[in-house]
Amino acid sequence: MAHLLTDDDLPEDFSYAPEFLRVVELGLTDLEPWWIVDGELLRSGMRLLASAYPSRRLVLFAKRQDNDDVACWDLDTGGVAVVHMGATPGWEQRGPQFTDFNSWLRQAVEDLIEHGA
Template sequence: MDLLTDGELPANFAYPPEFLRVVELGLTRLEPWWIIDGTLLRTLVHGLVSAYPSRRLVLFAKREDRDDVACWDLDLGDVAVVHMGAAVGWEQRGPRFPDFNSWLLQAVKDLIEHGG
């Protein structure tokens, strides 16, 4: 996968090992969530930074049926689901997750519900 490089990631941030392991295993299509890469990742990152410049977010997944993206929130140290296109202050969606593994567990539950 074509993830963000060290030069593109914020200083003092590295992808968590559990995230890299999920990517390495190819578990990136958890419909309706998709761990994204390449041009789409960079385009969405640019849009996120432009829309919410005061937030320090590292985007890693997009939900296919909504304009929601999953990001590490560097200020709060957790994973946030952000609604792209919402007005500043209204972008925070749904629950927050303490870490990537907690988000992944919910993404698998969403996969089961979505496929049902």
């Protein structure tokens, strides 16, 4: 089982989506090129996000292996944002936001299919 953020680590007004927890429980954490981030990488990624984009309230959950994009819950919009780590604040948003985790997951599976082709 992945080592996710605990209730003490998560923002007060956030809890993991049941769909996300089910994906992790099933071990579907490597959807090349995306992978679910856990453990110390998750914690350090959260610190980097908070430092780089202090005006954003983001909860990291996945990273692309082929670039610096990360998938995060955006607590201000309620959706999922793909953020390019290292981009100048205001330019970090990658493409449109997803309405929820399942929408992001559908795209991640499409990326998996495309990546393997």
